[in-house]
Amino acid sequence: MAEPITVDDPDDPRLGDYTGLTDVELRRRREPAEGLFIAEGEKVIRRARDAGYEMRSMLLSAKWIDVMREVIEETTAPVYAVTPALAERVTGYHVHRGALASMQRKPLPDAGALLSPGTGDVRRVAVFEDIVDHANLGAAFRNAAALGVDAVLLTPRCADPLYRRAVKVSMGSVFHVPWTRLTSWPEDLALLRQAGFTTAALCLSDRSITLDELVARRYEKLALVFGTEGDGLTPRALAAADAHVRIPMDAGVDSLNVAAASAVAFYATRAGSV
Numbered sequence: 001m002a003e004p005i006t007v008d009d010p011d012d013p014r015l016g017d018y019t020g021l022t023d024v025e026l027r028r029r030r031e032p033a034e035g036l037f038i039a040e041g042e043k044v045i046r047r048a049r050d051a052g053y054e055m056r057s058m059l060l061s062a063k064w065i066d067v068m069r070e071v072i073e074e075t076t077a078p079v080y081a082v083t084p085a086l087a088e089r090v091t092g093y094h095v096h097r098g099a100l101a102s103m104q105r106k107p108l109p110d111a112g113a114l115l116s117p118g119t120g121d122v123r124r125v126a127v128f129e130d131i132v133d134h135a136n137l138g139a140a141f142r143n144a145a146a147l148g149v150d151a152v153l154l155t156p157r158c159a160d161p162l163y164r165r166a167v168k169v170s171m172g173s174v175f176h177v178p179w180t181r182l183t184s185w186p187e188d189l190a191l192l193r194q195a196g197f198t199t200a201a202l203c204l205s206d207r208s209i210t211l212d213e214l215v216a217r218r219y220e221k222l223a224l225v226f227g228t229e230g231d232g233l234t235p236r237a238l239a240a241a242d243a244h245v246r247i248p249m250d251a252g253v254d255s256l257n258v259a260a261a262s263a264v265a266f267y268a269t270r271a272g273s274v
Contacts, residue, residue: 004065004072004081010089015080017102018059021164022092028160035105037162039172041097042067047172048103049074056102061087064098105162108180111188114151115195122150122178124269125197125223129185129237130157131258136229137161138169139259145173147266152179153188153223186237189225193242197221201233201241202261208246211268224265229257 007015017036020026031037036056039048045068049055055077060068061084072079087095115122126149131137137159144152152161158181159166161174182188192199198219214222225241227233232255238244247256247264256264 004060004079007080007082008086010086014057014078015059015082015090017056018087018090018100020092024163027163031163032105032160036102037105037160037167038164039101039103040095040099040164040168042099044167044172045071045099045101047175048101048167051172051175053106053175054104056104058102059087059090059095059100061095061098068099109178111153111180111182112191112195114153114178114180115191115197122195123221124149124266124271125151125153125192125221126262126266127153127155127189127192127199127223127225128158128258129155129225129227129233131226131228132157132159133229134159134163134165135169136257136259138166138174140226140262141166141170141177141179142173143259143263143266144177145170147263148270149177149266152177154179154181155185156182186234186240189237189240192223195221197223198243199223199225199241200243200245201225201227201238202247202265203227203233203238203244204246204255205238205244208244211245211247211265214243214245215268222269224262224269226258226262226265 021038039045049071055075057077058079060079060081062081065081126144128140141152141161161179167174189199200214200222202224225233225237247261
Protein backbone atom coordinates (compact mmCIF):
# COMPACT_ATOMS: atom_id res chain seq x y z
CA MET A 1 0.00 0.00 0.00
CA ALA A 2 1.21 3.48 -0.85
CA GLU A 3 0.91 5.87 2.11
CA PRO A 4 0.15 9.44 0.98
CA ILE A 5 3.19 11.72 0.84
CA THR A 6 2.52 15.34 1.75
CA VAL A 7 4.05 17.78 -0.73
CA ASP A 8 4.06 21.54 -0.13
CA ASP A 9 6.40 22.77 -2.87
CA PRO A 10 4.81 23.34 -6.31
CA ASP A 11 8.25 22.95 -7.91
CA ASP A 12 8.81 19.52 -6.39
CA PRO A 13 10.05 17.38 -9.32
CA ARG A 14 7.89 14.48 -8.13
CA LEU A 15 4.87 16.47 -9.35
CA GLY A 16 6.33 16.85 -12.84
CA ASP A 17 3.66 14.76 -14.54
CA TYR A 18 1.00 17.28 -13.48
CA THR A 19 2.63 20.57 -14.44
CA GLY A 20 0.95 22.85 -16.96
CA LEU A 21 -2.15 20.74 -17.63
CA THR A 22 -3.89 23.71 -19.28
CA ASP A 23 -1.13 24.13 -21.87
CA VAL A 24 -2.74 22.08 -24.63
CA GLU A 25 0.15 22.22 -27.09
CA LEU A 26 2.69 21.29 -24.41
CA ARG A 27 0.63 18.36 -23.17
CA ARG A 28 -0.16 17.13 -26.69
CA ARG A 29 3.55 16.91 -27.39
CA ARG A 30 4.69 15.70 -24.01
CA GLU A 31 2.19 13.04 -22.95
CA PRO A 32 2.50 10.63 -25.91
CA ALA A 33 6.28 11.15 -25.99
CA GLU A 34 6.62 10.26 -22.31
CA GLY A 35 4.02 7.50 -22.46
CA LEU A 36 1.62 8.99 -19.93
CA PHE A 37 -1.86 10.46 -19.70
CA ILE A 38 -3.81 12.17 -16.93
CA ALA A 39 -7.02 10.75 -15.48
CA GLU A 40 -9.16 13.29 -13.62
CA GLY A 41 -11.81 12.49 -11.03
CA GLU A 42 -12.66 9.43 -8.96
CA LYS A 43 -14.73 7.61 -11.59
CA VAL A 44 -12.27 8.15 -14.41
CA ILE A 45 -9.31 7.03 -12.29
CA ARG A 46 -11.15 3.87 -11.27
CA ARG A 47 -12.15 3.14 -14.87
CA ALA A 48 -8.56 3.57 -16.05
CA ARG A 49 -7.38 1.19 -13.34
CA ASP A 50 -10.12 -1.34 -14.12
CA ALA A 51 -9.13 -1.21 -17.81
CA GLY A 52 -5.63 -2.32 -16.88
CA TYR A 53 -3.71 0.94 -17.17
CA GLU A 54 -0.72 1.12 -14.83
CA MET A 55 -0.66 4.03 -12.41
CA ARG A 56 2.47 6.20 -12.23
CA SER A 57 1.26 8.38 -9.34
CA MET A 58 -1.76 10.11 -7.83
CA LEU A 59 -2.25 13.74 -6.80
CA LEU A 60 -4.98 14.18 -4.17
CA SER A 61 -6.33 16.96 -2.00
CA ALA A 62 -6.96 15.95 1.60
CA LYS A 63 -10.71 15.35 1.39
CA TRP A 64 -10.24 12.86 -1.45
CA ILE A 65 -7.82 10.58 0.37
CA ASP A 66 -10.58 8.69 2.19
CA VAL A 67 -12.72 8.55 -0.97
CA MET A 68 -9.82 7.00 -2.89
CA ARG A 69 -8.64 4.78 -0.01
CA GLU A 70 -9.39 1.55 -1.86
CA VAL A 71 -7.36 2.67 -4.87
CA ILE A 72 -4.52 3.88 -2.63
CA GLU A 73 -4.41 0.53 -0.87
CA GLU A 74 -4.17 -1.36 -4.15
CA THR A 75 -1.43 0.68 -5.79
CA THR A 76 2.31 0.69 -5.28
CA ALA A 77 2.61 4.03 -7.09
CA PRO A 78 3.33 7.15 -5.00
CA VAL A 79 0.35 9.16 -3.80
CA TYR A 80 0.97 12.87 -3.27
CA ALA A 81 -1.27 14.78 -0.84
CA VAL A 82 -1.48 18.50 -1.62
CA THR A 83 -3.66 21.48 -0.79
CA PRO A 84 -6.15 22.69 -3.41
CA ALA A 85 -4.11 25.90 -3.77
CA LEU A 86 -0.92 23.98 -4.50
CA ALA A 87 -2.71 21.69 -6.95
CA GLU A 88 -3.91 24.79 -8.81
CA ARG A 89 -0.40 26.25 -8.94
CA VAL A 90 1.01 23.03 -10.33
CA THR A 91 -1.71 22.22 -12.87
CA GLY A 92 -2.75 25.73 -13.86
CA TYR A 93 -6.43 25.37 -12.97
CA HIS A 94 -8.74 24.72 -10.01
CA VAL A 95 -8.90 20.95 -9.67
CA HIS A 96 -12.46 20.88 -8.40
CA ARG A 97 -12.66 17.09 -8.52
CA GLY A 98 -9.63 16.99 -6.22
CA ALA A 99 -8.16 13.79 -7.67
CA LEU A 100 -5.69 13.31 -10.51
CA ALA A 101 -3.70 10.28 -11.56
CA SER A 102 -0.84 9.95 -13.98
CA MET A 103 -1.30 6.70 -15.91
CA GLN A 104 1.00 4.75 -18.20
CA ARG A 105 -0.13 4.41 -21.82
CA LYS A 106 -0.37 1.04 -23.51
CA PRO A 107 1.13 0.36 -26.95
CA LEU A 108 -1.47 0.93 -29.67
CA PRO A 109 -2.51 -2.19 -31.58
CA ASP A 110 -1.87 -2.58 -35.29
CA ALA A 111 -4.96 -1.58 -37.26
CA GLY A 112 -4.97 -4.77 -39.29
CA ALA A 113 -4.74 -6.89 -36.14
CA LEU A 114 -7.53 -4.90 -34.49
CA LEU A 115 -9.85 -5.68 -37.41
CA SER A 116 -8.86 -9.32 -37.84
CA PRO A 117 -11.15 -12.18 -36.76
CA GLY A 118 -8.66 -13.26 -34.12
CA THR A 119 -9.38 -10.14 -32.04
CA GLY A 120 -13.07 -10.96 -31.60
CA ASP A 121 -16.29 -10.29 -33.44
CA VAL A 122 -15.48 -6.87 -34.90
CA ARG A 123 -18.36 -5.95 -37.20
CA ARG A 124 -18.97 -2.24 -36.69
CA VAL A 125 -16.17 0.29 -36.71
CA ALA A 126 -16.02 4.08 -36.47
CA VAL A 127 -13.36 6.04 -38.35
CA PHE A 128 -12.71 9.68 -37.41
CA GLU A 129 -10.83 11.90 -39.84
CA ASP A 130 -8.89 14.88 -38.45
CA ILE A 131 -11.15 15.54 -35.44
CA VAL A 132 -9.02 17.99 -33.45
CA ASP A 133 -11.55 19.08 -30.82
CA HIS A 134 -10.95 16.98 -27.70
CA ALA A 135 -14.49 17.42 -26.37
CA ASN A 136 -16.03 16.21 -29.63
CA LEU A 137 -13.69 13.23 -29.76
CA GLY A 138 -14.39 12.33 -26.14
CA ALA A 139 -18.15 12.56 -26.73
CA ALA A 140 -17.83 10.38 -29.83
CA PHE A 141 -15.97 7.72 -27.84
CA ARG A 142 -18.68 7.81 -25.18
CA ASN A 143 -21.28 7.29 -27.92
CA ALA A 144 -19.26 4.42 -29.36
CA ALA A 145 -19.05 2.69 -25.99
CA ALA A 146 -22.72 3.24 -25.16
CA LEU A 147 -23.98 2.05 -28.54
CA GLY A 148 -21.83 -1.01 -29.03
CA VAL A 149 -19.24 0.08 -31.61
CA ASP A 150 -16.54 -2.59 -31.72
CA ALA A 151 -13.52 -0.42 -32.53
CA VAL A 152 -12.47 3.12 -33.37
CA LEU A 153 -9.82 4.13 -35.91
CA LEU A 154 -8.28 7.61 -35.91
CA THR A 155 -6.47 9.30 -38.78
CA PRO A 156 -2.94 10.60 -38.11
CA ARG A 157 -4.05 14.19 -37.46
CA CYS A 158 -6.87 13.36 -35.02
CA ALA A 159 -6.72 14.64 -31.46
CA ASP A 160 -5.40 12.41 -28.69
CA PRO A 161 -8.30 10.50 -27.08
CA LEU A 162 -6.21 10.12 -23.91
CA TYR A 163 -5.77 13.87 -23.50
CA ARG A 164 -7.34 14.92 -20.19
CA ARG A 165 -10.26 16.83 -21.74
CA ALA A 166 -11.17 13.96 -24.06
CA VAL A 167 -10.98 11.40 -21.26
CA LYS A 168 -13.10 13.61 -19.01
CA VAL A 169 -15.84 14.17 -21.60
CA SER A 170 -15.89 10.47 -22.46
CA MET A 171 -16.28 9.61 -18.76
CA GLY A 172 -13.53 7.05 -19.22
CA SER A 173 -15.17 5.36 -22.22
CA VAL A 174 -11.89 5.76 -24.14
CA PHE A 175 -10.49 3.02 -21.88
CA HIS A 176 -13.07 0.46 -22.95
CA VAL A 177 -13.44 0.84 -26.72
CA PRO A 178 -10.56 -0.74 -28.67
CA TRP A 179 -8.89 1.93 -30.80
CA THR A 180 -5.77 2.74 -32.72
CA ARG A 181 -4.31 5.38 -34.98
CA LEU A 182 -3.92 4.82 -38.71
CA THR A 183 -0.55 5.65 -40.24
CA SER A 184 -1.57 6.49 -43.81
CA TRP A 185 -4.80 8.20 -44.80
CA PRO A 186 -6.95 7.54 -46.73
CA GLU A 187 -4.82 4.66 -48.05
CA ASP A 188 -5.50 2.69 -44.87
CA LEU A 189 -9.16 2.37 -45.88
CA ALA A 190 -7.80 -0.60 -47.82
CA LEU A 191 -7.25 -2.37 -44.49
CA LEU A 192 -10.99 -2.19 -43.86
CA ARG A 193 -11.81 -3.62 -47.27
CA GLN A 194 -9.31 -6.42 -46.77
CA ALA A 195 -11.10 -7.26 -43.52
CA GLY A 196 -14.46 -7.36 -45.31
CA PHE A 197 -15.85 -3.98 -44.29
CA THR A 198 -18.04 -1.68 -46.35
CA THR A 199 -16.98 1.92 -45.72
CA ALA A 200 -19.78 4.47 -45.40
CA ALA A 201 -18.85 8.16 -45.37
CA LEU A 202 -21.23 10.46 -43.49
CA CYS A 203 -21.56 13.47 -45.77
CA LEU A 204 -23.76 15.60 -47.99
CA SER A 205 -23.14 14.74 -51.62
CA ASP A 206 -25.05 14.09 -54.82
CA ARG A 207 -24.62 10.34 -54.38
CA SER A 208 -25.62 10.19 -50.69
CA ILE A 209 -28.18 7.64 -49.61
CA THR A 210 -30.12 8.09 -46.39
CA LEU A 211 -29.05 6.44 -43.16
CA ASP A 212 -32.23 4.34 -43.30
CA GLU A 213 -31.25 3.08 -46.75
CA LEU A 214 -27.82 2.12 -45.45
CA VAL A 215 -29.36 0.18 -42.57
CA ALA A 216 -31.73 -1.62 -44.98
CA ARG A 217 -28.76 -2.98 -46.92
CA ARG A 218 -27.71 -4.98 -43.86
CA TYR A 219 -23.99 -5.04 -44.49
CA GLU A 220 -22.31 -7.75 -42.43
CA LYS A 221 -19.36 -5.49 -41.60
CA LEU A 222 -19.70 -1.73 -41.61
CA ALA A 223 -17.23 1.12 -41.09
CA LEU A 224 -18.78 4.54 -40.50
CA VAL A 225 -16.46 7.39 -41.49
CA PHE A 226 -16.83 10.88 -39.96
CA GLY A 227 -15.10 14.14 -40.85
CA THR A 228 -14.60 17.54 -39.27
CA GLU A 229 -17.48 19.86 -38.46
CA GLY A 230 -16.37 22.69 -40.71
CA ASP A 231 -15.10 21.02 -43.86
CA GLY A 232 -16.44 17.49 -43.48
CA LEU A 233 -14.51 14.62 -45.00
CA THR A 234 -11.66 15.36 -47.38
CA PRO A 235 -12.21 14.76 -51.11
CA ARG A 236 -9.76 11.85 -51.10
CA ALA A 237 -11.59 10.13 -48.25
CA LEU A 238 -14.93 10.64 -49.98
CA ALA A 239 -13.56 9.22 -53.23
CA ALA A 240 -12.21 6.16 -51.42
CA ALA A 241 -15.44 5.36 -49.51
CA ASP A 242 -17.81 2.66 -50.77
CA ALA A 243 -20.95 4.65 -49.97
CA HIS A 244 -21.98 8.19 -49.04
CA VAL A 245 -24.63 8.49 -46.33
CA ARG A 246 -26.65 11.42 -45.02
CA ILE A 247 -28.85 11.85 -41.97
CA PRO A 248 -32.15 13.40 -43.17
CA MET A 249 -32.78 16.81 -41.58
CA ASP A 250 -35.74 19.11 -41.08
CA ALA A 251 -36.17 22.87 -40.50
CA GLY A 252 -33.43 23.89 -42.90
CA VAL A 253 -30.66 22.26 -40.83
CA ASP A 254 -28.14 20.59 -43.11
CA SER A 255 -25.94 18.75 -40.59
CA LEU A 256 -25.23 17.87 -36.96
CA ASN A 257 -21.92 18.24 -35.18
CA VAL A 258 -19.71 15.16 -35.35
CA ALA A 259 -20.53 13.92 -31.85
CA ALA A 260 -24.29 14.17 -32.41
CA ALA A 261 -24.04 12.64 -35.89
CA SER A 262 -22.03 9.72 -34.54
CA ALA A 263 -24.66 9.03 -31.88
CA VAL A 264 -27.44 8.93 -34.48
CA ALA A 265 -25.45 6.71 -36.84
CA PHE A 266 -24.31 4.36 -34.09
CA TYR A 267 -27.85 3.95 -32.79
CA ALA A 268 -29.33 3.34 -36.23
CA THR A 269 -26.73 0.71 -37.12
CA ARG A 270 -26.56 -1.05 -33.75
CA ALA A 271 -26.82 -4.83 -33.44
CA GLY A 272 -30.20 -6.00 -34.67
CA SER A 273 -30.49 -3.10 -37.13
CA VAL A 274 -27.86 -4.18 -39.64
